[in-house]
Amino acid sequence: MKNRFITAMMIAISFTAGNSIAAEGDATMATRIHQQLATAGRDQYDAVKDPGRKPVATMLFFGVKADMTVLDVIAGAGYNTEILSAAVGPNGTVYAQNSHFVVRLIDGAHHKAMLARLGNDRLANVKYMVMDSEDMPFENAVDIAFWGFNMHDVYNSGGEIETLEVLGSIKQALKPGGILAVSDHVGKAGNDNAELHRLEPKIIMEMIEKAGYLIEATSDLLANPDDDLSQSIYADELRYHTDRILVRARKPE
Secondary structure, three states, X not given: OHHHHHHHHHXXXXXXXXXXXXXXXXXXXXXXXXXXXXOOOOOOOHHHHHHHHOHHHHHHHHOOOOOOEEEEEOOOOOHHHHHHHHHHOOOOEEEEEEOHHHHHHHHHXXXXXXXXXXXXXXXXXXXXXXXXXXXXOOOOOEEEEEEEOOHHHHHHHHHHHHHHHHHHHHHHHEEEEEEEEEXXXXXXXXXXXXXXXXXXXXXXXXXXXXXXXXXXEEEOOOOOOXXXXXXXXXXXXXXXXXXXXXXXXXXXX
């Protein structure tokens, strides 16, 4: 009985210590992100996005940790790339991927903004790749893949087939047990979500599950109950403050 009591105490102490170390690591990550938000060289629109994106809370929800290898899928101008760079710290690695279509979009605006963000090696742990998702050179190599605010574009233009292709490429890149992190603008059935740049949460879940992931959690961290889902995400009163959903899923072991 005494030995069993000692063992139980040891487990409890170990658990408490583990939680303390994890909390300390999360606090250090939060400090890195807050410091990064104040640095020179960020895109001109980043600061406007910060309050609505809640970068620290978002990284905590998705489980980003120091020293991880993460993939920012269809990274655009690189807002999330920069946050991920700070989150994983100097010994982590961020691969930021843009497709050839995104690089040509809006006369190359996203690509140019990404290059400016990475100028003078200001994000030294970021590796930028211009390639389509099916050509990404990863296999069981990535801890977390972040697909931010873009599934709606792929689904609304290419349907289920193209969406599953992207999710399949991400799944190949992830380590067994690795995390798929998805965020998107909430759409409503019956609305022209292609025009509004939105996607129904039900469809997001269906696509993730069809691609073979296990959904662990969803979050309304970035929700906006005042968004009636009938306007474009670019509407002046909604831009950067739409009703959004976060989904955390896992590649099976």
